[in-house]
Amino acid sequence: MSLLSIRNLNIRFRTGDDYVHAVNDVSFDIAKGQKLAVVGESGSGKSQIAMAIMGLLAPNAEASGEVLYEGQNLLALSQSQLNRIRARDISIIFQDPMSSLNPYMRIERQLGEVVVQHEGLSRRDARKRALEVMEAVQIPDARNRLTAYPHEFSGGMRQRIVIAMALICKPKLILADEPTTALDVTVQAQIMTLLDDIQRDLNTAVMLITHDLGVVAGFCEDTLVLYGGRVMEEAPTLDLFDGPGHPYTRGLLRAVPNISDATATLAAIPGSPPNQTRPPVACPFAPRCVDVRDACLEALPDLTGSRQKRACIRPVEELT
Ligand SMILES: Nc1ncnc2c1ncn2[C@@H]1O[C@H](COP(=O)(O)OP(=O)(O)O)[C@@H](O)[C@H]1O
Numbered sequence: 001m002s003l004l005s006i007r008n009l010n011i012r013f014r015t016g017d018d019y020v021h022a023v024n025d026v027s028f029d030i031a032k033g034q035k036l037a038v039v040g041e042s043g044s045g046k047s048q049i050a051m052a053i054m055g056l057l058a059p060n061a062e063a064s065g066e067v068l069y070e071g072q073n074l075l076a077l078s079q080s081q082l083n084r085i086r087a088r089d090i091s092i093i094f095q096d097p098m099s100s101l102n103p104y105m106r107i108e109r110q111l112g113e114v115v116v117q118h119e120g121l122s123r124r125d126a127r128k129r130a131l132e133v134m135e136a137v138q139i140p141d142a143r144n145r146l147t148a149y150p151h152e153f154s155g156g157m158r159q160r161i162v163i164a165m166a167l168i169c170k171p172k173l174i175l176a177d178e179p180t181t182a183l184d185v186t187v188q189a190q191i192m193t194l195l196d197d198i199q200r201d202l203n204t205a206v207m208l209i210t211h212d213l214g215v216v217a218g219f220c221e222d223t224l225v226l227y228g229g230r231v232m233e234e235a236p237t238l239d240l241f242d243g244p245g246h247p248y249t250r251g252l253l254r255a256v257p258n259i260s261d262a263t264a265t266l267a268a269i270p271g272s273p274p275n276q277t278r279p280p281v282a283c284p285f286a287p288r289c290v291d292v293r294d295a296c297l298e299a300l301p302d303l304t305g306s307r308q309k310r311a312c313i314r315p316v317e318e319l320t
């Protein structure tokens, strides 16, 4: 059984009289210890998938389908049941470390709170655990820095603390939503190396949300490409980079000069993202696709294939 199994997830947001169809019929699995990258342009629905898993969708959201964690549908749980899972099993790392840290609380307290609350640890044991995770994320002089406040750390060190916070309850799944986007390039690389080491040690599953293909190549064995809230392609990362099966993926990869370059980001593809106020009835990428056919505008392509899944009616050999 998969650790996480997302089945036909739809998320729409009510805005006035309209809906924004942010996530459309998305299905995928994450196995224990697996690292899956979710890539796509801004607005493609990446963060909302993570929010649905965490039960943190905005009040104007309506979600349907299933988010099965160890077989249990998280969309159907009460807040208190979700709280338990959030504290012990699944944690999230956001892009901006300051959004996860309380500026007025000493690091030791922020880190320890969750294990005091959810594992019933004493303050003293919580402090010990806090020190362990601070050391695991390689904060220099961790013992003396436990009593510091967030603003006393650099951006990179703060993101390490957020990772420590995500790790303290030994989760089985970490959702990392653009964890290095706010950091400069050398710090980004250090943080990714750290995540990689930790992931290997603990065999934690990771869903890495990123628009940075350089990061994907080095870290995730599998990649899922989203466009307009739909899955365009899902494949082992190496296969996807070697032979992208969807025109959108091809467009993304083509303009990247060197994929091992840590600064490589998603290429700009001409055209603008889809209007999401209507549920998609045709391939959402069709208006921007160089390989478009009439049929692409008439019906939604299925996601087909086994190892490399793609949602495109044209055979790979025909793509430019
Ligand atoms: N509370 C909300 N109300 C209306 N639209 C929203 C809300 N939250 C997110 N959206 C829309 O959902 C879409 C997907 O957003 P998101 O998942 O955050 O994209 P990204 O891939 O950049 O993480 C976007 O079009 C965004 O504007």
Ligand SMILES: [Mg+2]
Binding pocket: 046, 047, 048, 177
């Ligand atoms: Mg986002």
